[in-house]
Amino acid sequence: AVMKNISGLKNMEKQLEEVLGVSKVVIVSGDSDQYATVKNEIGLACVREIERALGGVNIIAVTGGTTLAAVAEMMHPLRKAHQDLLFVSARGGLGERVENQANTICAKMAEKAEGRYHLLHVPDQLSDESYHSLMEEPSIHRVLQYVRRATIIVHGIGDAKTMAIRRHSGDELLQKVDTEHAVAEAFGYFFDQSGRVIHKVQTIGLQWEDLFGVRTVIAVAGGKSKAEAIQAYFKKGPSSVLVTDEGAAQEILKNF
Numbered sequence: 614a615v616m617k618n619i620s621g622l623k624n625m626e627k628q629l630e631e632v633l634g635v636s637k638v639v640i641v642s643g644d645s646d647q648y649a650t651v652k653n654e655i656g657l658a659c660v661r662e663i664e665r666a667l668g669g670v671n672i673i674a675v676t677g678g679t680t681l682a683a684v685a686e687m688m689h690p691l692r693k694a695h696q697d698l699l700f701v702s703a704r705g706g707l708g709e710r711v712e713n714q715a716n717t718i719c720a721k722m723a724e725k726a727e728g729r730y731h732l733l734h735v736p737d738q739l740s741d742e743s744y745h746s747l748m749e750e751p752s753i754h755r756v757l758q759y760v761r762r763a764t765i766i767v768h769g770i771g772d773a774k775t776m777a778i779r780r781h782s783g784d785e786l787l788q789k790v791d792t793e794h795a796v797a798e799a800f801g802y803f804f805d806q807s808g809r810v811i812h813k814v815q816t817i818g819l820q821w822e823d824l825f826g827v828r829t830v831i832a833v834a835g836g837k838s839k840a841e842a843i844q845a846y847f848k849k850g851p852s853s854v855l856v857t858d859e860g861a862a863q864e865i866l867k868n869f
């Protein structure tokens with residue numbers, strides 16, 4: 614495929630902002646499904662967006678996944694004078710490889726950015742009983758307060774089925790993904806094509822309502838295979854920032 618030049622990418626960004634109803638779209642060239650290096654470019658572009666969104670006091674909540682791991686990989690010192698930088702995990706431990714867990718990513722980002730961090734030391738999927746008792750743990754409550762008060766939220770978007778399988782979800786969820794036609798996943802929520810939540814993991818981490826209000830939400834997701842997921846997520850998702858790649862952008866814009 615012929616890769617677009619810079620002005621072509623700028624054009625696509627404007628088109629995608631309109632189509633998705635997102636305030637700002639950043640597109641890096643290439644398709645991360647095809648070349649792993651493109652994911653690092655997405656990571657670097659995301660670091661720049663985080664930098665742009667910084668204020669005096671900064672609480673940056675981060676989720677997990679390979680794309681967020683690339684953001685951590687590309688992170689560099691961010692702190693300027695008078696800037697307080699605190700990174701918090703938005704999710705507990707998932708059925709993911711350790712390098713793709715929110716806690717690992719959060720600690721790595723903070724270290725590279727020269728900030729502080731608070732981790733969420735809980736399993737991601739909880740029974741009613743553990744959910745209520747953990748919510749009363751002061752140390753967990755404290756981290757959750759930071760997540761609620763985050764000034765910047767950075768999260769990935771995944772394909773529903775891919776994520777359900779990768780996280781070793783039970784048969785019940787796998788079936789639900791099929792019967793309810795889930796196409797997107799983000800922070801434990803599963804969405805259908807219209808952006809309706811068809812399933813949510815019982816977690817004490819980031820909740821849907823935390824995404825709205827006075828804060829910057831940066832969604833990071835690329836690759837042609839995520840086109841449908843990105844589109845579905847933004848049907849009802851916050852109109853903040855999307856950092857993506859040409860592979861996903863071209864596929865989304867194909868239908869317009």
Ligand code: G3H
Pocket residue numbers: 676677678679680681769770771772776798799800801
């Ligand atoms: O939470 C994880 C995201 O939904 C997608 O993960 O960045 O590895 O594709 P990924």
